[in-house]
Amino acid sequence: MPHIKQILCIEDDLFIGEMYRRSLTKAGFAVDLIASGDEGLKAATNKQYDLILLDVMLPEKKGTEILHALRGEGKDLVPNSRILVLTNYDQDDESKMAMQSKADGYLIKADITPRRLLEIIYSLDVQSTGAE
Amino acid sequence: MAVKISEFFVHHRHNTIAFIMLVEILLAVLGATAAWYLWDVLRMDPLFIIFLILGLLLAIQMMLTPLVYRITGHPLKIISQAIAHVSNDPIQTPPPDVNHPKYERSGLKAMVQTIYELAVSSHHEATEAKNDNSGPYRTILNNAPCGIVALNDQGEVVLANPIAPTHETTSSGLELELMFEQSNNLEMWLAQAKDTKVRDTKVWHRIADSIPGEDGRRIFDVVAYYNKNGEQNIEVILITIDRTAEYAPDDDNMDFIALAAHELRGPITVIRGYLDLLDDELKPLLQPDQQVLMDRLQVSAEQLSGYINNILNVSRYDRNHLSLHLHEEHLIDILKSLAPDLALRAKTKKRRLIFRIPTDLPTIAADRSSLSEVINNLIDNGIKYSQDDGEVIITAAVKGNFIEITVQDFGIGIPSAIVGNLFSKFYRSHRSRQQVSGTGLGLYICKAIIESHGGSIWVRSVEGEGSTFGFTMPIYSTVADKLGKDDNGNAQIIERADGWIKNHAMYRR
Incomplete structure (x- = not known):
């Protein structure tokens, strides 16, 4: 896995999206912010991202559907990307487990701050590059 | 020819x-x-x-x-x-x-x-002739107020009345339409009954026929009778009682709480996040007293998100939806991840947090986020109920098959008359209502989470001198076998635990 550099943030809440973009950009990452599910899925498959931050409650296409399209039914359209699910919605257990099994992390947005997110991204980076 | x-x-x-x-x-x-x-x-x-x-x-x-x-x-x-x-x-x-x-x-x-x-x-x-739609028995079946399903020794549906939760399969047979919990389903009970019993009875509560949100979703209590030598090869009779009217509002409430939490968490994310950004960006410019204000803002925003988690967890717990996935964890790692926020909270309230955690503790079997909430809640209480410059001491030690973690404060303490009620929902002492803010859910959910791990929680307090809350977490190696059998769910551990949780419906999930 390459070091994390390019990040796609699929987030419909402008305030939250801008917040992550600001903090991640300051930390040296290149961030594309996309606010709709459909556009997000297109971007994820058209461009090579090292990390995808995926919201669940999105317009047009839900995060669960995007994750399924990218990594459902045994396929993996983004083998070189890591996916972090970021949500504030308290999903039922089955849906949560299903997402966790396909993603590299599952976080409650209200529980983490941008600085904490950075720590998590760094630890993801160490884990995956360390495993090579 | x-x-x-x-x-x-x-x-x-x-x-x-x-x-x-x-x-x-x-x-x-x-x-x-x-x-x-x-x-x-x-x-x-x-x-x-x-x-x-x-x-x-x-x-x-x-x-x-x-x-x-x-x-x-x-x-x-x-x-x-x-x-x-x-x-x-x-x-x-x-x-x-x-x-x-x-x-x-x-x-x-x-x-x-x-x-x-x-x-x-x-x-x-x-x-x-057997499936004859006429005759008194069929009339009784068709008009019975509960679903009746008969299964043969292969577990196939041989008879079901119209209101029973079944659907036709492609091979024109009938199939049961009940979503049992993975860890406590009909097949498991039946397999056990076949192995060890001649007759057996089992009751399940709150079993739905479809996933939440489906139209016409029904929720049942299910009673099953097993008879090894049943007549006409009928081994199991299931009675399903439609309790949708009683149970569905709970689920609707749950959906409402989940949605409300989602709505509340949005602005909290923004407040916490932007404070975090501003704190980082403004640090060089802020005067010390302004930094204190900034810290207080951050701590308060963080508390809000903690309260929402408590409300969600209590709601899940009360509706038997709290499930834990226990993994091997180092207590010290969990404490380290919580330490910065806790330290900030202590600092803004002028308390001193002291961690006395041995470095060589064995690993524990824990659901990380739930255990984090317990630690957060107990340390928050320690901070809330102690005085300026008061110490809050966190210790950990091995106790048999468990690790015991204690949180001690030297604050106002708890009158002995009310210690027994502390872990009840919404319980807050008359005095603490006046002095300290809070929902009264924290200790209730702490007890639920700890007992769902198979541990126990206790409190010792002397009024005016302070309180010590302690809880135990199972050492991973002592429960690893049981966890393996249950896909890391907590059902096996709960079954082993003593006290009320054993019969509490929570272990169904």
Whole structure:
């Protein structure tokens, strides 16, 4: 896995999206912010991202559907990307487990701050590059 | 040309008579010829000739008997075999082989085929009679206020009344439509009952027939009766009682709480996040007193998100939806991840947090986020109920198969009269209501989470001197086997735990 550099943030809440973009950009990452599910899925498959931050409650296409399209039914359209699910919605257990099994992390947005997110991204980076 | 079935007997009778007559004529001719030869040519004694010929004819007749039987009795044998084959006789008779062309010509093949066809259609009739829609029993079943489902020894639905939660499968059979919990389902109970019991009964509560949000979703209490030697091969009878009216509002509330939490968490994310950004970006510019304000803002925002988690967890717990996934964790790692926020909280309230955690503790089996909430809640309480410059001391030590974690403060303490109520929902002492803010959910959910891990929680307090809250977490190596069996769910551990949680419905999930 390459070091994390390019990040796609699929987030419909402008305030939250801008917040992550600001903090991640300051930390040296290149961030594309996309606010709709459909556009997000297109971007994820058209461009090579090292990390995808995926919201669940999105317009047009839900995060669960995007994750399924990218990594459902045994396929993996983004083998070189890591996916972090970021949500504030308290999903039922089955849906949560299903997402966790396909993603590299599952976080409650209200529980983490941008600085904490950075720590998590760094630890993801160490884990995956360390495993090579 | 093949003989028709209606002519089979006439044809067979003709053949038989003709064959027997032919044999008799042959014998007569043979006897007459022999008599002539012995009398006329050999000039033997007539009495001797009579005895000799009679003996000879008897011998020949005995030799020919099997042949006569073979020709005349064989169709009877084939027909008997065919009837025995389709009968319900426990000794399975193989079907006769009638593929030889001679059977086709004689009409015997057609006879046997007719027997088979009759047997198949009579079986259908019997099955239809069993499922007869008339009769008092069926009327009772159709009008019963609860679902009734009968399963055979293969676990297949053999009978279900209309309101039972079943649906037709592609093979026109019926299938149960109940979503049991993975760790406590019908198959598991049935397998156990088959192995160890002759009769058994089991009750499940709150079993839905479809996922939340589906139209017409029903939620049942299910009672199952198992009888190893049930009549007509019926081994299990399920009674389903539709409790949707009682249970659905709970689920709707749950959905409401989840949605409300989502709405609340949005702005909290923004407030916490932007404060975090501003704190980082403004740090060099802020005066010390402004930094204090900033810290207080951050701590308060963080508390809000903690309260929401508590509300969600209590709601899940009360509706049996709190499930934990226990993994091997280092307590020290969990504490380290919580430390910065906790330290900031302590600092803004002018308290001192002291961690006394040995570095060589064994790993524990814990659901990381739930345990984090317990630690957050207990340390928050320690901070809330102590005084300026007060210490809050966190320790950990091995106690048998558990690690005991304690949180001690030297604050106002708790009157002994109310210690017993501390872990109740919404319970807050009269005095603490006046002095300290809070929801009264924290300790309630702490107890629920700890006991769901198989641990226990306790408090020791002296009014005016302070309180110590302690709880235990299972050491991973002591429960690893049980966790493995349950896909890291907590059901096995809960079953082992003592006290109220054992019978509490929570272990269903």
